[in-house]
Each structure stands twice: as structure tokens, then as C-alpha cells.
Amino acid sequence: MPAGSVLAKDSFIVGEHGAIAVGPLFLMSKGAAGSNAVRRDWTYTMIMPDGSVREDAGIQKFCNDCHRRAGAEDDNLMFLPLPYRVTTSN
Numbered sequence: 001m002p003a004g005s006v007l008a009k010d011s012f013i014v015g016e017h018g019a020i021a022v023g024p025l026f027l028m029s030k031g032a033a034g035s036n037a038v039r040r041d042w043t044y045t046m047i048m049p050d051g052s053v054r055e056d057a058g059i060q061k062f063c064n065d066c067h068r069r070a071g072a073e074d075d076n077l078m079f080l081p082l083p084y085r086v087t088t089s090n
């Protein structure tokens with residue numbers, strides 16, 4: 001992804017008795033090339049349902065430890081498994 005790219009993923013929480021609530025908004029922002037080798041230049045952010053923003057070192061490590069496993073070719077991006085993707089070609 002080019003520097004400046006921002007990816008967003010929303011989420012929801014299913015609570016007791018099936019009650020559904022808004023979950024965190026997950027963001028990945030691509031920085032300048034070479035700005036952070038460990039994270040392949042990504043910064044990870046969580047915007048909580050109350051509006052607070054979490055972007056501390058612990059969050060960076062937590063998110064990156066998993067996303068990094070997607071590898072360099074996929075640039076840390078996981079994507080939805082194929083059967084769940086919406087496409088315009090079928």
C-alpha cells in the first residue's frame with residue numbers, strides 16, 4: 001500500500017442474550033517508507049465506542065504481532081477469507 005493509505009474495519013460486540021453493541025473501529029495507517037521496519041511502516045489505532053483513541057506502544061505490539069504474520073508480500077494485510085468477500089464479478 002502507498003504511504004498515506006488508511007484502512008478501517010468496524011466491529012460489533014455480541015453480549016449476553018444476543019444484545020449487539022458497537023465495538024472498536026480498527027485503523028491501519030501506512031507511514032513513509034522506512035519509518036518503522038518492525039511494523040512495515042504501519043501504525044495501528046483503535047477508536048473505542050466512547051470516542052477514546054488507543055494507539056500506545058502496547059497496542060502497536062498487540063496488533064503487529066498478528067498482522068505481521070501476513071507477510072511482506074501481503075504488506076501485513078489479512079483480508080477476509082475468500083468465501084466471505086463481496087465482489088462485483090460474480
Ligand code: HEC
Pocket residue numbers: 007008009026027028044045046059062063064066067076077078079080081
Ligand atoms: C490475532 C490476530 C489479529 C490481531 C491481534 C489484530 N488483527 Fe486486525 N485482522 C486480523 C484478521 C484475521 C483480519 C482479516 C479478517 C477480518 O477482517 O476480520 C484483520 C483485519 C484488519 C483490518 C482490515 C485490513 C486487513 O488486514 O484485512 C484492519 C484495519 C485491522 N485488522 C486492524 C487491526 C488493529 C488496529 C489491531 C489492534 C488493535 C488488530 N487489527 C489486531 C487479525 C488480527
